Amino acid sequence: MPGGPVSFDDLYAAHYADLTVQLFAYFGDRQEAQDLVQEAFCRALARWRTVSGYDDPVAWIRRVAWNLAVSRWRRGRTALGFLRRQRVAEPQVAGPGPERVALVAALGTLPPAHRRAMVLRYLADLTIAEIAEQEGVAEGTVKSWLHRARSALAAQLGPGQPDPAETTAQEVRRA
Known part of the structure; x- marks a missing residue:
């Protein structure tokens, strides 16, 4: 970043909303977008010494958030496929006489x-x-x-x- 290293707090304040809007446009769910961006920032914070040294830490955070979004979408698709293969309703069995x-x-x-x-x-x-x-x-x-x-x-x-x-x-x- 030009002008020296940026603090995590400043980066979060400057880019959280933008990243959330980007993921909301992709996912269509504001809550999911917020969760994914939060998770990406948490992962960045855990590796902040390394991430802060990158030329563009926001790009790393964006990539992590997108990867999380794709993973979540794939898990959802897999779960939906599983549910579609299940029986629609359990057969009704008459109780004991x-x-x-x-x-x-x-x-x-x-x-x-x-x-x-x-x-x-x-x-x-x-x-x-x-x-x-x-x-x-x-x-x-x-x-x-x-x-x-x-x-x-x-x-x-x-x-x-x-x-x-x-x-x-x-x-x-x-x-």
């Missing part, structure tokens, strides 16, 4: 071993032998758990209700 709510509540009252046996038998379609092996018990124990669980569910769900084992499998598979 009253039978399902009652069944889940009834299953929750069973002892854990009985509940596991029911889930493994009717949802995972495991055989009694496979359940016995997985649980580390005899097959007769698994049969007993299943019988007690079905009886408890039938009592809780009341007369006239469908078979608890069949309802369990159908309701959970629909979910």
Whole structure:
């Protein structure tokens, strides 16, 4: 600069508005332009010993601000492309029916071993032998758990209700 080195404060006061107008004309958003120019000046301040020695420190700050503007524009374009590839709306799924709510509540009252046996038998379609092996018990124990669980569910769900084992499998598979 002619006349000796300029101070950062003087440079900021003299050129902030001009740079903001230039970026506003490019970006079309005054807030974005102000943010970008502020960021460019912050970067210049962090390197002021080096930047102040340049023939034209304002050119360096302008270049940084423009680079920031282009980077921000590219990030926005990438984000917009990503959003366009997303589903417009999440599919609506009907909530659980009253039978399902009652069944889940009834299953929750069973002892854990009985509940596991029911889930493994009717949802995972495991055989009694496979359940016995997985649980580390005899097959007769698994049969007993299943019988007690079905009886408890039938009592809780009341007369006239469908078979608890069949309802369990159908309701959970629909979910």
